[in-house]
Amino acid sequence: MHKVLCLNKISPIGTDRLGAEYEFSTDMQNPEGILVRSAAMHDMELPAELLAIARAGAGVNNIPIAKCSEAGIVVFNTPGANANAVKELVLAALFMTSRKIIPAIEWAKTLKGSGKEVSKLVEKGKSAFAGPEILGKKLGVIGLGAIGVLVANAAQTLGMQVYGFDPFLSVDAAWNLSSSITKAASIDDILTNCDYITIHVPLNDSTRGLIGGDALAKTKPGVRLLNFSRGELVDTAALLPALESGHVAAYATDFPDDALIGVENVLAIPHLGASTPESEDNCAMMAVDQLKDYIENGNIKNSVNFPAISMPRDAQTRICIAHRNIPNTIGSFTALCGAAGINIENMLSKSRGDWAYTILDVSNDVTPDLLAELEALDPVVRARAI
Numbered sequence: 001m002h003k004v005l006c007l008n009k010i011s012p013i014g015t016d017r018l019g020a021e022y023e024f025s026t027d028m029q030n031p032e033g034i035l036v037r038s039a040a041m042h043d044m045e046l047p048a049e050l051l052a053i054a055r056a057g058a059g060v061n062n063i064p065i066a067k068c069s070e071a072g073i074v075v076f077n078t079p080g081a082n083a084n085a086v087k088e089l090v091l092a093a094l095f096m097t098s099r100k101i102i103p104a105i106e107w108a109k110t111l112k113g114s115g116k117e118v119s120k121l122v123e124k125g126k127s128a129f130a131g132p133e134i135l136g137k138k139l140g141v142i143g144l145g146a147i148g149v150l151v152a153n154a155a156q157t158l159g160m161q162v163y164g165f166d167p168f169l170s171v172d173a174a175w176n177l178s179s180s181i182t183k184a185a186s187i188d189d190i191l192t193n194c195d196y197i198t199i200h201v202p203l204n205d206s207t208r209g210l211i212g213g214d215a216l217a218k219t220k221p222g223v224r225l226l227n228f229s230r231g232e233l234v235d236t237a238a239l240l241p242a243l244e245s246g247h248v249a250a251y252a253t254d255f256p257d258d259a260l261i262g263v264e265n266v267l268a269i270p271h272l273g274a275s276t277p278e279s280e281d282n283c284a285m286m287a288v289d290q291l292k293d294y295i296e297n298g299n300i301k302n303s304v305n306f307p308a309i310s311m312p313r314d315a316q317t318r319i320c321i322a323h324r325n326i327p328n329t330i331g332s333f334t335a336l337c338g339a340a341g342i343n344i345e346n347m348l349s350k351s352r353g354d355w356a357y358t359i360l361d362v363s364n365d366v367t368p369d370l371l372a373e374l375e376a377l378d379p380v381v382r383a384r385a386i
């Protein structure tokens, strides 16, 4: 029986796929797998038995990736599975930051009890909530991955002039991006030209504080800023005076902090980007399928720390080895197998940056001694036989 710990609410459409061979709970000791959404895992002790963590979603900044790699724990995410849900909320925010819809609705509620005067009061008061149209305005999209591409294409069909910036644009994203999107040469191109700016990059050490005082100073007066990626991408301390002066006309964020809540022209949304049944089902199914395939077959798809690797099973036993990407490592695996009388029928090894992963399909039983010898090799962080 395999054990999977679930740290957040995960759609049963996904967890039902675990099947009868799995024990699944929100509270258990020594799991082999963890399913997680946004739960903070940085301070969590990683169980010795833990093989993999599957993040049902895109962002993995809540997971200690480097620590997981060192322990041979494979971390998965579900690229694109919630992108449409986020795109739809970003489009809603484009309209809401323009037309003052939320404060206007709040104001309309205050007219309750005014009887026949309501329509007169509405006409008198409505001018306080006027706001511009998005048609023809310039939208800058920073980060053209799964979400950024969908936002850029949709905004273009709504009549916006869309500029995109992504120094690491993938081939897939380039194929999916409308040819009408203008390529920005630098982030400054976006900052200085756009009426609306939306951020769709991961949070990491190089993007933290991406929009700080310097960046804000380059933006057009009256710019509207949207952040559906992570709160720490925008420096709240720098943003507050820009909102106060009106230089930033509105800020929509899915990640409000205490200082932003209640501030005029801040649209503080409680991290609802991926909260649709469709997205929750998609993410859960992908996360569970990837986790199962890893636990049962050692195959890796959509990992953020180890390479993609997959091989059909056609031998008695599979040895899976997570290791550092350094020369002569594979030779030491085959030498140890040979010395143990193990015949390798098929093998595959892939690397990704500092890390690598090797699958050896063998025609014999594998002894705990051989696994211990493999794991004792310097580059190896985890070896198991399935």
Ligand SMILES: NC(=O)C1=CN([C@@H]2O[C@H](COP(=O)(O)OP(=O)(O)OC[C@H]3O[C@@H](n4cnc5c(N)ncnc54)[C@H](O)[C@@H]3O)[C@@H](O)[C@H]2O)C=CC1
Pocket (backbone or CB within 6 Å): 057, 058, 059, 060, 079, 080, 082, 083, 086, 142, 143, 144, 145, 146, 147, 148, 165, 166, 167, 168, 169, 170, 173, 200, 201, 202, 203, 206, 207, 228, 229, 230, 254, 271, 272, 273, 274, 275
């Ligand atoms: N509000 C919510 O509920 C959700 C938020 N997110 C956040 O949105 C982020 C993006 O999600 P996806 O589009 O699915 O990820 P993705 O990985 O498909 O796309 C991220 C893109 O950002 C680009 N990028 C990285 N650094 C950059 C930089 N300095 N400047 C410009 N581009 C840069 C990458 O090349 C990549 O194309 C996630 O990392 C997550 O933090 C994702 C899903 C739901």
Ligand SMILES: O=C(O)CCC(=O)C(=O)O
Pocket (backbone or CB within 6 Å): 037, 038, 056, 057, 058, 059, 060, 082, 271, 273, 274, 275
């Ligand atoms: O699971 C969620 O609701 C959060 C989604 C998210 O932020 C992500 O996928 O990066």
